[in-house]
Amino acid sequence: MITTYGRWAHVGAVWLFVVGVLVQGYLAGAALAQLGGTGDFGAHVSFGYTVMGLLALAVPLTALVGRLPRRQVGLSIGLLLLYIVQTVLPNARDSAPATARP
Numbered sequence: 613m614i615t616t617y618g619r620w621a622h623v624g625a626v627w628l629f630v631v632g633v634l635v636q637g638y639l640a641g642a643a644l645a646q647l648g649g650t651g652d653f654g655a656h657v658s659f660g661y662t663v664m665g666l667l668a669l670a671v672p673l674t675a676l677v678g679r680l681p682r683r684q685v686g687l688s689i690g691l692l693l694l695y696i697v698q699t700v701l702p703n704a705r706d707s708a709p710a711t712a713r714p
Contacts, residue, residue, distance in 0.1 A: 614677065615678055615679050616678075618674055618678030618679065619679075620678075621670075621674040621678065622675050622677075622680060622688075625667060625674045626671055628667050629667045629668065629671055632659075632663055632664050632667050633664075636656060636664065639653075639655050639659055640653065643655070661699065668695035671691055672688035672692050
């Protein structure tokens, strides 16, 4: 029974992550000065570090709770690792400018 709910929770977490990616794209575009934005990426950054972080963590956790196949769990963990790399890159701007170009 808990496996069924875990699988449905996984599907929900994945779809919320997809919606979050779309929201992140909108927030980044709305901040671009070339598109009439203020140039303030604060909303984009805070949404990315809070909501997207929680969703990136929820995806592999719900895959484990739902006892999904190893491949699905591996892909979910890969998504979490890619999120971690994405959040570390802006901080590498000073030490590795070629890697973290604006």
